[in-house]
Amino acid sequence: MEKLSNLAKIVTDRRLKESPLFDFSAQASKHKDYKLMQLLEAEPDITQLQLTKGLYGKINAKSQISFRKLKSRVQQKLLNHLYFLDQSDPRHLVSRRYELQCLSLYHQVSVLYGEGEYLLAEQLLRKCLRQALDGEFTQYAVLAARLLCTLYADLRQPARYKSMSRQLGKYQQLLALEDEAGQIYSNSKLALAHTVRTRRTLLNEIPAYQAQLEELHQKAQSFTTFNYLYLIKLTQQELTGDYDEIIRLTTATGRQAAQGKLNNKRFDKRFNNYMNAYAHLRSKQPVKGLALSEEYFKDFHPSSGNWFFFLENYALLALHAGQYGQAHQLLELAHKNPYFRKQRVAARQRWDLFRAYIHFVQPEGSPLRLRHFNQFIQTVPDYSRDKQGYNVAILTLQFLYYLRQQDIEALLSRLEGLRKYERRHLRDAATVRSQLFFRLLLLTVKEHFNPQLCEKKAQPLLSRLRAAPQPGEAYAEIEIIPYEALWQLILTILRVNVEQELALEKAARNRVA
Known part of the structure; x- marks a missing residue:
């Protein structure tokens, strides 16, 4: 009981005068700390002035x-609660739970070592080291082994010190290899976040990166270098657009994980399923x-x-399967998620673009008001400027909108924009699907609708469009609705427009008669 007794004395002597955590009992509802948290939770967009008046009158x-x-004070208490979040839900990243256990143990050990409680510190450090090795968290194994070496030197235990020092050397060598691998992967990942031109340059460099890894x-x-x-x-x-190979790779890797050949505390099956x-x-399946x-969605x-x-x-x-009703339900599910506003602006704009497409295809079942839809069509979202995949989708939707409106002047304006865009950004052979679809759009004007x-x-x-393969991510062409389906929609619009014109002509003749 000596270690427990010493721990009790440390905590009793060094405890804070004020609780660092929230009291969630009924009595706590009277405190302003708790009231502020409730107000923020109820109204995330509330202003500081509104909060001040609500709390102080x-x-x-x-x-x-x-x-x-x-x-x-409230912010600090909320930060303190991060130590006590429930990490047991399997829908979160599986490795996070085990990594935080290592971090928690190392934090506890650091405090105990600083307080001179060496016996309990050694016990927890060894536990931390075991968990780090079991989860293949090499960086925490290095931290734990290094502190154990320091502790054994303080305790004048040369045999244990030498043994742990040898282990530390091995962990450091392994960590150096993992760090080098991480640097190589980060270089490639950074290129993906830039323009399409940078992505295409990466195509030439990636074989060398792969050979190094x-x-x-x-x-x-180790699992880290494997990953x-x-x-x-x-x-x-x-x-490169070899999506069949991605299906093969993800399926084979998922099978390895199920057979226990990959570390189950590190392998993220959610990412694997996402890529699958x-x-x-992208492979038209x-x-x-x-x-x-x-099946996969329940894991997120x-x-x-x-x-x-x-x-x-x-x-x-x-949308690609033609299940527009289901697509609409999924979009509404996204908008109803209380964390929707946490996404970046570009991500929220993508959801707006998806919703606009669904509204255009099935306006009768869409919650989007016509006025809002019209405003969106005439305003190009910010993310379209970087030429990373949604410009074609935006230009296409604008063209379809003016085609349905029979606004010839606006159509001719968009036509010139389509020609310029094709000359500037769709010259590569890999963008053949977009090139062909643009020609179909031009055909409607050429043949007088x-x-x-x-x-x-x-x-x-x-x-040719049906036979053309999907381009790779290096070319960032994303079809929200397949071009083949959009062409059939265009033909339907043209037929409806002709019928409306005939009906108007007939009505005019009847009025004259």
């Missing part, structure tokens, strides 16, 4: 000073991908950003 210099102190993994044989190598392989296939479903989308997504927690990323692909699969002539003369282009 008025706004003056004194209440504002009091609020700043309260705000600081394979060499490092041969030396290290970097696996990610770079997926990146290469994604950039995404590859089905939307029906199969949609079925897989229905709604508070996670990955939930939204997966749902984007899920919705796109529904005649549905019969358009349908007849489009056949050669349509045949």
Whole structure:
């Protein structure tokens, strides 16, 4: 009981005068700390002035000073609660739970070592080291082993010191290999975040990156180096557009994990499933991908950003499968998620673009008001400026909108924009699908919006479009609704427009008669 007794004395003597955590009991509801947290939870967009008035009844210099102190105190308490979050939900990243256990143990040990409680510190350090090695968290194994060496030197235990020092050397060598692998992967990942031109340059560099990572993994044989190598392989296939190979890779890796050949405390099956479903989308297998997504989606927690990323692909699969009703339900699910506003602006704009497409295809079932839809169509979102995949989708939707409105002047204006865009950004052979679809759009104007002539003369282009492969991510062309389906929609619009014109002509003749 000596260690427990010493621990009790440390905590008793060094405890804070004020509790560092929130009291969630009924009695706590009277305190301003708790009231502020409730107000923030109920109204995330509430302003500081509104909070000040709600808590203190008025706004003056004194209440504002009091609020700043309260705000600081509440923020610190909320930060303290991060130590005690429930990490047991399997829908979160599995490795986080075990990594935080290592961090928690190391933090406790650091405090105990500083207080001179060496016996309990050694016990917890060894536990920390075991957990780090079991989860292949080499960086924490190095920290634990290094502190154990320091502790054994303080305790004058040369045998234990030498043994741990040898282990520390091995962990440091392994960590150096993992750090080098991480640097190589980070270089490639950074290129993906830039322009399409940078992504295409990465295509030439990625084989060398992969060779370096394979060499490092041969030396290290750790999960960390395996994971970097696996990610770079997926990146290469994604950039080149070999989505069938991604399906093969993700399926084989998932099978390895199920057989226990990969560390189950580190392998993220959610990412693996995400890439598998995404590859089905890009390889023109939307029906199969949609079925897989229905199974995979339950593994994502709604508070996670990955939930939204997966749902984007899920919705796109529904759109590509022609399941517009299901796509609409998925979009509404995203907007109803209380964490929706946590996404970056570009991500929220993508959801707006998806919703606009669904509204255009099925306006009768869309919650989007016509006025809002019209405003969106005439305003190009910010993310379209970087030429990373949604410009074609935006230009296409604008063209379809003005085609349905029979606004010839606006159509001719968009026509010139389409020509310029094709000359500047669709010159590569890998962008052939977008090139062909743009020619179909130009055909409608050239044939004076005649549905019969358009349908007849489009056949050669349509045949080539059906045979054309999906481009890789290096070319960032993303079809929200497949071009083939959009062309059929265009023909329907043209027929409806002709019928409306005939009806107007008939009505005019009847009025004259």
